[in-house]
Amino acid sequence: MKVLVCDPISQTGIEHLQQQNGLETIVLDRCHSEEELLPIMKDVSAMAVRSETKVTKTILEAAPEMRIVGRAGVGVDNIDIEAATQNGVIVMNTPGGNTTATCELTFSMMMALARNIPQAHGSMVAGEWNRKAFKGVELYGKTLGVLGMGRIGGEVARRAVAFGMRVMAYDPYITPSRAKALQVELASLEDIYAAADFITVHMPMTDETRGMLNKDTFATMKPSVRLLNCARGGIINEADLCEALKDGKIAGAALDVYESEPLAKDSPLRDCPNLILTPHLGASTVEAQDNVGLEVAQGISDYLLHGSLMNSINMPSxxxxxxxxxxxxxxxxxxxxxxxxxxxxxxxxxxxxxxxxxxxxxxxxxxxxxxxxxxxxxxxxx
Structure with a gap:
């Protein structure tokens, strides 16, 4: 059975596939377009992709032997899930591989916001020495609002508790027993908006969450609040965020994800004050890349060779x-x-x-x- 590795994954993952008896692993040297992939799909049983390769309905229909598409990472916007399901193809991802990386980036952003680190660095590079201009705040004793208590939200909460923060959490699906174990207070969105000094988003992008943080919700928050989004772009309304930052209605924000990626060179976000921007680095650590590469390789080989399946997001074949x-x-x-x-x-x-x-x-x-x-x-x- 042929496994087509379409996007770069860790060498650990590639070696795992190559070591499996019964699998032939083909590693493409670059991302291929739909037209380039079509001629080689006839006898492919599995694809391993990241976010670059688009797995379209046309590609799936050109691969009668296809049984599974593995996404090294979480988001599957580049895979036609409906077409895969209709063709009996499993789509699986690796949601646990980048948990620590995204959690640590979130906490790094929080600390950078609290202590004005990017602004202070820029001042030093410019030849200045201005200690008074960058007076920050401490995390200890502050209230953190966590929106979404899945894997990443839960890990952020653990670290916040260790820093002596009060953690309020919103998640309609979390049980009281899990909240107690994480030492968080379950609260409504309204209560979090009113009380939090920091608010971090760890929710999926849905019709309900799109733009949920906007000018109306900003108006209910403290002017000293600082917002973070390392989850999914678009949950924070970017235009409203820029306006709120410029008007001083919120103290600061940090974004790793955006409504449209890559972020346009002329995006207003690039000129917003008190805003930290990073180019979607949530999973960009050596360890996370190794983890998701190995996880997707194991998921593909386990399914093809043994019929066992983890992290499927549609249905069995x-x-x-x-x-x-x-x-x-x-x-x-x-x-x-x-x-x-x-x-x-x-x-x-x-x-x-x-x-x-x-x-x-x-x-x-x-x-x-x-x-x-x-x-x-x-x-x-x-």
Whole structure:
């Protein structure tokens, strides 16, 4: 079975694939366009990609042997999930590999904001010595609002507690027992906006979260608040953020992700005061790159050679005939999951799924996954 490594992944991951009996690993020397990939897709069983290669419907349909697409990283915007599902192709990612890296970048940003480190550095490079201009604040005793308590949000909270911060958290899916273990206070968005000295975003981009931090929410915050987003671009309205920074309605902000990437050279963000910008460095550490490269390689080999699957974000592989029968149930299941999440209580720990009628004649696992996917959709992605 052929595995096509389309984007650069760690040598550790490549070596893992090359060592597996039964797999032929082909490593492309650069990112290929759709037109360049089409002629070589006929007998490919798996693809390993990062964010550069676009896995389109056309590519998937040109690969009748394709069984799995592995994303070395978290975001899968470059993969046509619907087309993959329709063709019985698994899409998996590596959500745990960059947790520490993104968490540490978030905390680095917080400390840089608190102590005006970028501004002080720029002043020194310019030949100045101006200690009074860069008086900062301490993290100790301050209140941190964490929006989203998944893997990364939870790790940020742990570190904040170690620094002596009070941590308030918003996440409709976190259980009280997990909140207690992390030593955080569960709170509403409104309460966090009113009380927090720092607010950090660790939520997925959805219709509900797009632009959720904007001029209206800024107006409810302290003028001394500092905002951070190392999660998904667009959750903070960039135009409103620039205006709030220029008007002094918030004290500072740090962004690693943007509404559109790469950030345009003439973006107003580049001229905003008290704003730290980095070019999406969340997973850019030696360790994180090794982790996600090895994880995606292991995920692909485990599935192709042993049938075991971790971190699938759509469904198990199905033959074409079964896939056609189960598709309506997958769509219905996801909608039912979304509805259940909106009607259910905060802190749900268990879902019970009962099958009846014709559904009992179909594989239950993909239907269950669709229900769970819909239910957790607003909370997953970190």
């Amino acid at each position: 199905l033959d074409a005939q079964t896939s056609a029968k189960v598709q309506p149930y997958l769509r219905l299941g996801e909608k039912m999951g979304v509805l259940l999440a909106k009607l259910g209580q905060v802190g749900t720990e268990r879902l019970a799924i009962t099958y009846g009628g014709l559904a009992t004649e179909l594989p239950g696992d993909p239907i269950a996954r669709s229900i769970i996917k819909g239910f957790l959709g607003a909370a997953e992605g970190e």
